[in-house]
Amino acid sequence: MRRSYSARSLDRAAVPNRGPPLGPRGPLLRVGLIASVLGLLLLSTISAPGSLAQPPAPVGNLVTVTVNGVVAHETPYFWAMDVDGMTNPAVPAAAALLNETPIKSLRYGDNWLDMSNWSNNCFYNDNNQCGSPQGEPVGFGTLCSWLHDECDLGVPAESNNPSTTTALIHWLAQQTSWTPTCWAIGNEPEGWTHFGIPWSSWSPNDDVTPTAAQFAWDAANITAAIRHIYPHACIIGIENNNNVRRTEPWTAALVAATDNVTAIGIHSYADNHCTGPWLALNNLTSLARQYQDGVAAAEGIPVWTQEFNIGVPGCDALGTEAASVFASANVAQALALGMPQLTFFRFYCDAGPSCMVNSNTNQPTPAFTLYSKLFTHLDIKNVRNVTLSSTADPETWAVAGSDNATDLSLLVANAATTSWENISLKGFTPSNWSGMVYDQGSSGSYSSQEYTPGMTVSLPPESTIVVKAFAAPGSGSGNGTGNSTGNSTGNSTGNSTGNGTGHDGGGGGNGTGNSTGNSTGNSTGNSTGNSTGGGGTGSGGGNSTGNSTSNSTGTASNSSTGTGGRSNDSSGSGGGTGPPPGASGTTVAGHPDPPSVSRQLAFTLGGIVLFVIAIGGAVGASRPRRPVSRPAPRVRR
Numbered sequence: 001m002r003r004s005y006s007a008r009s010l011d012r013a014a015v016p017n018r019g020p021p022l023g024p025r026g027p028l029l030r031v032g033l034i035a036s037v038l039g040l041l042l043l044s045t046i047s048a049p050g051s052l053a054q055p056p057a058p059v060g061n062l063v064t065v066t067v068n069g070v071v072a073h074e075t076p077y078f079w080a081m082d083v084d085g086m087t088n089p090a091v092p093a094a095a096a097l098l099n100e101t102p103i104k105s106l107r108y109g110d111n112w113l114d115m116s117n118w119s120n121n122c123f124y125n126d127n128n129q130c131g132s133p134q135g136e137p138v139g140f141g142t143l144c145s146w147l148h149d150e151c152d153l154g155v156p157a158e159s160n161n162p163s164t165t166t167a168l169i170h171w172l173a174q175q176t177s178w179t180p181t182c183w184a185i186g187n188e189p190e191g192w193t194h195f196g197i198p199w200s201s202w203s204p205n206d207d208v209t210p211t212a213a214q215f216a217w218d219a220a221n222i223t224a225a226i227r228h229i230y231p232h233a234c235i236i237g238i239e240n241n242n243n244v245r246r247t248e249p250w251t252a253a254l255v256a257a258t259d260n261v262t263a264i265g266i267h268s269y270a271d272n273h274c275t276g277p278w279l280a281l282n283n284l285t286s287l288a289r290q291y292q293d294g295v296a297a298a299e300g301i302p303v304w305t306q307e308f309n310i311g312v313p314g315c316d317a318l319g320t321e322a323a324s325v326f327a328s329a330n331v332a333q334a335l336a337l338g339m340p341q342l343t344f345f346r347f348y349c350d351a352g353p354s355c356m357v358n359s360n361t362n363q364p365t366p367a368f369t370l371y372s373k374l375f376t377h378l379d380i381k382n383v384r385n386v387t388l389s390s391t392a393d394p395e396t397w398a399v400a401g402s403d404n405a406t407d408l409s410l411l412v413a414n415a416a417t418t419s420w421e422n423i424s425l426k427g428f429t430p431s432n433w434s435g436m437v438y439d440q441g442s443s444g445s446y447s448s449q450e451y452t453p454g455m456t457v458s459l460p461p462e463s464t465i466v467v468k469a470f471a472a473p474g475s476g477s478g479n480g481t482g483n484s485t486g487n488s489t490g491n492s493t494g495n496s497t498g499n500g501t502g503h504d505g506g507g508g509g510n511g512t513g514n515s516t517g518n519s520t521g522n523s524t525g526n527s528t529g530n531s532t533g534g535g536g537t538g539s540g541g542g543n544s545t546g547n548s549t550s551n552s553t554g555t556a557s558n559s560s561t562g563t564g565g566r567s568n569d570s571s572g573s574g575g576g577t578g579p580p581p582g583a584s585g586t587t588v589a590g591h592p593d594p595p596s597v598s599r600q601l602a603f604t605l606g607g608i609v610l611f612v613i614a615i616g617g618a619v620g621a622s623r624p625r626r627p628v629s630r631p632a633p634r635v636r637r
Helices: 027-047 092-098 111-115 137-147 162-175 212-229 244-257 286-298 321-337 366-377
Strands: 060-073 079-082 105-108 122-124 150-155 182-185 234-240 263-269 303-309 342-345 382-388 396-402 407-414 420-424 434-440 446-451 456-459 463-470 479-486 491-501 510-517 522-532 546-550 555-561 597-605 608-615
Touching: 060 321, 060 396, 060 407, 060 456, 079 303, 092 137, 105 137, 111 122, 137 150, 137 162, 150 162, 162 212, 182 212, 212 234, 212 244, 234 244, 234 303, 244 263, 244 286, 263 286, 286 303, 286 321, 303 321, 321 342, 321 366, 321 382, 321 396, 321 407, 321 434, 321 463, 366 434, 366 446, 366 463, 407 420, 407 456, 446 463, 456 463
Parallel strands: 060 420, 079 105, 079 342, 105 150, 150 182, 182 234, 234 263, 263 303, 303 342, 479 510, 479 546, 491 522, 491 555
Antiparallel strands: 060 382, 382 396, 396 407, 407 463, 420 456, 434 446, 434 463, 479 491, 479 555, 491 510, 510 522, 597 608
């Protein structure tokens, strides 16, 4: 189902069918035909679409949007993905799909990591039997190298043996030159049953779960072991589960035992793994509550959400539009809270629809559409709080963002299961801005339309929009000086162009062009000055002066013009107009403008051939990424 927009009409004038041309017939037949034609014309006039009333707007409250000041500054590394479940993550098709999203951080290592010995490819079950590996850290490193992503790798901690962890880290260093951005200590220790027991001695009768304090000392010892190898290593001290009542004491114990970890990781799922109504208000706000509790216990250490989804395998909402709008509503809350990182669990795996890509069918789910088609247009460098009028449903969340003064984006998620929302964008931008509205409907479908300032967008239940708007191209005036000297019969011209850019217009530039022509030669000196400024639209030429000296018939002339472009652009073009929004110099969620396609690769996943566009000459090279350094470990005194 495509989203209907009450501000636009889809009616089109009907064109009546034409029959064969009339041949020579008798007078009576002609009279009858004329009467029939007149009747048809009358009927067509009565039933013409233009005579019908406009369809009413969907039933729903009219909600106004107010964009407030900046509440947080985010980096592209806010967007994160868990790639657990991929036995070998080094899959080119997966890299190409990830490259369609704004995701720039990857995590690897859920429950399997505490049960795996990488060096002998053993995944130990409760009977200490060596099974097929559930993870492949070297392959994870390959995927990260393709994408130049920030990547976090978990190390086993349930056996409470730092020497085991140290041996695996040394083994990994021998297999690859890649090093994780951060190391995570174990996974959800409150669910362990073999604490302090070697893999070779595990038994299904084991029932040894650490206390918060015991795990904290385990994490402290493993942190020290890692830092002995990598003194400045980034350490995620705990990967805690989603139960808010457990998060705070475990985090507090960890901080007390080892006060120089880099970050705390929390895991969040709706209503403790989707046991209640999927989109109930309590579920929709559970991530925000847990994050705030984690921050309170972390004593200044950053808190990252390392797993997040509507539920886990077994939840019927997984892989549906309900899970997608759950994600968009929580992204809005996470950005408004300034959450440093939000990791979707998970990307591609054999758990079917619980992932972004359903490995049973090799088809992306609505969550992938949300990330690849909507979130790529959401600017998060400067996050702005949004106030919705009191007519909004409690299940509606919104947040705005911008990269600079001449672009603005808006995310609105209507997570209500039955209620429409009519979002009025009156006053959202100046009247001469332009842009696009990107929409994911209640069926998970995607569509887009041009943004019109002041428009009203109708959101069905369980739907999301992202609005991307740009300032209008501006124009400015320039000041230039052209100096020229012509000797003999030479002609010389000095030209100067000033380019102005700014929010809805701008100021001009200053430039000087100097040239000298000797004998019968011609010489031209060009100079361009660029200036960025605010204010109204400027036009017209600049001020110019010219000096000319000739021994014969030399002449000199000078001119100065200036025209501005969008402030994203390095300059406008003299005598012309600035480029249209999005034409050049723009970035969207950390991506540059789409480069040219260099080659097309075909990959096979599960017997189905996927044709994947590999951009930039290598898989994952379509968006330049830069390695990121996590903050230095905080040392409390």
